[in-house]
Amino acid sequence: MSILVTGATGSIGSAVIERLAAEGAPVRALTRAPGNYKAPAGVQSVAGDMTDIPSMRAALQGVDTLFLLNAVVPDELTQALATLGLAREAGIQRIVYLSVLNGDRFTDVPHFTVKYAVERAIEQFDLPATVLRPSYFMQNDANIKDVIAQHGVYPMALGKVGVSMVDTRxxxxxxxxxxxRRSRASGALPREVIELVGPDAITGEGAAAIWSEALGRPVAYGGDDLDAAEANIARQQPSWAAYDLRLMLARFHADGMLAKPAANGIMTSVLGRAPRSYRDFVRETVASMTTT
Structure with missing residues (x-):
């Protein structure tokens, strides 16, 4: 029996596979093109596409543990629910699902509502699963590091309430x-939810100040203009995705994305250390920019 990791070629999926392989766990990496995938030692690549049901049935054979990670795509809900259904059909009793923080509250944000719908299915069918609810990824800001460094502006419209960003590592x-833990247990473990957050609530102004400190020169906050934010995102992503993220930013402005009081303690218990801070992430990012 083995652990099947979906989203295997993405930043989180690939990092999960590396950690599992280092522990000597039997791992299968789901990919559309196994021939092009460079698997770590001991990891088996398997062909599969979550919109292709026969391929997923085949990929789930002999699997007892599933890591379900979906990209934010228009048919994300279909992919996730179909894969969960096939996992139930295959009798898989060990599941970890990557959801999102505040999915139950940000109902106007499409990719949040999708992930919460999957959570509801996990609950309704009483699937033995760990549901991980990460906050906004710190590594999203790695994509704008050149803009920050070259123009002295932090452009992500985070607002003034605060976002408890989490490091993808x-x-x-x-x-x-x-x-x-689930794979090595003698039987199915109870369902649980873990919120994944960082130690600080970062505002737009606060992020700019941290970048300014790390770069050693002024960095201004670009402001809370959502029209401008959507237009900037649409230069790199499809219009549906840009609008989805605009709605997310609007909720950041109204409500923030804040850790519950117990979240950091739970994270520290699972990790065996404190969660990484946004300041440390920025310092590491700036250091890597000066050495490349």
């Missing part, structure tokens, strides 16, 4: 630990 660490 911490997400991968908790996901791998959760998969190993």
């Amino acid at each position: 911490d997400i991968a660490d908790v996901a791998a630990a959760s998969l190993l």
Whole structure:
């Protein structure tokens, strides 16, 4: 029996696979093109597409543990529910699902509502699963590091309430630990939810100040203009995705994306250390920019 990791070629999925392989766990990496996938030692690549049901049935054969990670795509809900249904059909009793923080509250944000709908299915069918709810990824800001450095502006319209950003390395660490715990258990474990957050609530102004500190020169906050934010995102992503993210930013402005009081303690318990801070992430990012 083995652990099947979906989203295997993405940043989180690949990091989860590396951690599982390092622990000697039997791992299968789901990919559309196994011939092009460079699997870590001991990892088996398997062909599969979550919109192709026969391929997923085949990929789930001999699997006892599933890491379900879906990209934000227009048919995300179909992919996730179909894969869960096939996992139930295959009798899989060990599941870790990557959801999102505040999915139950941000109902006007499409990709949040999709992930919460999957959570509801997990609950309704009483699937033995760990549901991970990560906050906004710190590594999203790695995509704008050149803009920040070259123009002295932090452009992401985070607002003034605060976002408890989480490092994707911490997400991968908790996901791998959760998969190993379920995989190695003698039977199905109770369903649980873990919120994945960082230690600080970061505002737009606060992020700009941290980048300014790390770069050693002024960085201004670009402001809360959502029209401008949507237009900037649409230069890199499809219009539906840009609008989805605009709605997310609007909720950040109104409500923030804040950790519950117990979340950091739970994270620290699972990780065996404190979660990484946004300041440390920025310092590491700036250091990597000066050495490349």
